[in-house]
Amino acid sequence: MFTIITPTYNRARFIERAFKSICQQDGLIAEWIIVDDGSSDDTKHLVSELSDRASYPVVYIEQANSGKHVALNKAISLANGRYTCILDSDDYLLPNACATMKSYLDSSPGDVIGIVGNCISHQESKLIGTKFPEDEIICSPFEIRDRYSVKGDKKGAMKTGKLKEFRFPEFEGERFLKEELVWNRVGMKYKYIFVNELFTCMDYQSTGLSSTSVGRRIKSIKGTLLFHSEYFELPVSSFAKFKNAINLTRFILHKPTYVELRFKWLFYCLLAFPLGLCFFIKDLITNR
Incomplete structure (x- = not known):
């Protein structure tokens, strides 16, 4: 049902925590695709061990250090699940997250590509940013920020078939791209359901993409x-x-x-x- 995509770079110490959270998703996982963006730590060996313990296929892809956006392009092109959830290697899913996302997505209209919910901070165990002003809003990602003044990181899942219509632009020699560029493009064609549900716990790192x-x-x-x-x-x-x-x-x-x-x-x-x-x-x- 769900393809979980995890781009990672030198985050071996967090991978097992993400793995355990995926295993708690009530048998709704079709596959876990990990794209290793040139890690120099023990990521490859650890993923091999986790793959032996998993009840779902684990696909491990190595690439030269090229950036998260390049990793996402590779993983999305391979995704086979009905829905796709992007889970950073230092974050983890909360219990029943996939079941809740599925319940919304299964009954969503054709012009909806995904579901987005709230996140909590691992360090402080509190909501990141602000709640949505209503329990359910259907609109674009830029509208939720501009019209409704929602702040903070939000996470969810998307319909894989529709997500495959979009690619992150790649520029030679550049290893960073704001993901919002593609999410804005998606929002010009499709809508999201924004709900006041908790889906992900985020563990911000001092060397992560957000901080640098x-x-x-x-x-x-x-x-x-x-x-x-x-x-x-x-x-x-x-x-x-x-x-x-x-x-x-x-x-x-x-x-x-x-x-x-x-x-x-x-x-x-x-x-x-x-x-x-x-x-x-x-x-x-x-x-x-």
Whole structure:
């Protein structure tokens, strides 16, 4: 029923915890696909041991260190389950998460691609960000942030057939891409069901993608500028576009040759330039 996809990089110490949480999902797991993004720790050996204990197929794929987005492209292309859940290697599913997600997805309309719920923090055992203002909302991921002002990481699952329609752009030499770029593209065609259910416990790491995001975005500038450029095409508020323009001008200053400004962005970028410049200077001081 569910394909669980886990991209991982030097997270052997957390893999078994994720494995145990998957095993608790009431026999709803079709397969677990792990993509190892060039780990130098004991990940491969540990996965081999876990595979012998699993009651479902475990697919282990190795790749040179290329980034989570490349790992996701490989895993999604191989997914066979009816639904796909992306579970980071340092996170874990809560009991009955898949059963709850399945109950919503089984009865969802055709224009819905997935289900999204709340997460709790492993460190503090409390809700990450804010709850949804209603117990069930059907809309796009950018609408839930812009119109409903929902904050914090949220996780869920998607219908595999529809998810396979989308790929993460890959740029040579770039190992980071904001996942929201693809989720925004998905949201232009399909909707999600957002529910006040708890699905995932997240264990933030000091060396994880979240904590090192700015530096990675600077190094992967083509993907970064593509994300902020496409954001202007979304049906979001002027204030959301202004905030996006701050980051667009900020990252353009890092690599001005990688973007072609369009006329319809110009107003926002001119308005946002002073703040974008401030963040650019901050980046130079922080990352020097």
